[in-house]
Amino acid sequence: MNNSQSYKLHTRLITLFLLLIISGTVFGAETGIAAYYSDVFQGRKTASGKPYDKNALTAAHNTHSFGTRLKVTNLNNNKTVIVKVTDRGPHSRGRIIDLSRRAAKELGFIKQGLTEVKLEVIN
Numbered sequence: 001m002n003n004s005q006s007y008k009l010h011t012r013l014i015t016l017f018l019l020l021i022i023s024g025t026v027f028g029a030e031t032g033i034a035a036y037y038s039d040v041f042q043g044r045k046t047a048s049g050k051p052y053d054k055n056a057l058t059a060a061h062n063t064h065s066f067g068t069r070l071k072v073t074n075l076n077n078n079k080t081v082i083v084k085v086t087d088r089g090p091h092s093r094g095r096i097i098d099l100s101r102r103a104a105k106e107l108g109f110i111k112q113g114l115t116e117v118k119l120e121v122i123n
Contacts, residue, residue, distance in 0.1 A: 029118055029119065029120050030096055030118070030119040030120075031075070031096075031116065031117065031118045031119070032094075032095065032096030032097070032116070032117065032119075033094055033095045033096060033114055033115070033116060033117070034072065034074075034095065034096065034097045034098070034099055034104075034107075034109075034114065034115055034116075034117040035090060035092065035095055035097075035098050035099070035104075035113060035114050036098060036099045036100065036101055036103065036104035036109075036110075036113075037052060037054065037060075037098055037099070037100060037101060039054060039101065041054075042054050046058075046060070046086045046087035047060075047066075047086075047087045047088040047089075048066040048067075048086045048087060050086050052086075052087070052100070053100065054100055054101040054102060055100070055101070055102050056084075056100055056102065057081060057082065057083045057084065057100060057102060057103050057106075058083055058084050058085070058086045058087070058099075058100045058103070059072070059083040059084070059085055059086070059087070059097050059098060059099050059100065059103065060085070060086070060087035060088055060089030060090060060097065060098040061085045061087075061088070061089070061096070061097050061119075062088060062089065062090070064085045064121070065085065066085055066086060067084060067085065067086075068084070068085045068121060069082055069083070069084055069085075069121070069122040070082065070083055070084075070085065070097075070119050070120065070121060070122065071119070071120040071121075071122050072097065072099065072103065072107065072117050072118070072119055073117060073118045073120075074107040074108060074109060074115050074116075074117055075115070075116040075117060075118055076109070076115055076116060077107075077108050079106065079107050079108050080107075081099075081103050081106045081107055082122060083099060083100070083103050095114075096117070096119065097117065097119060
């Protein structure tokens, strides 16, 4: 590899790394704002075809496959919960995940409505 090719590869790697940092995704973790489903969605069909259950530990995410298990950590109190992706969303700008009411309750942010979280894929 000559110097020009090495420089281009180096530049591309730095750009990719910066994009990952900006998007909040580095080394399998993603950070951002979480919300939870309103009770009016209880029983409605999700994008996976399953009905929404406010008492289940489920979530909506735009890129993870249905069935993916995510460890969600509330960065304000360090409480964690494991949820399964069953829907697409959130559809509100600035949010990375919508959680079931039970998941939000276990994370301790029902009153606030929104919280900053970290997401990690569970294998």
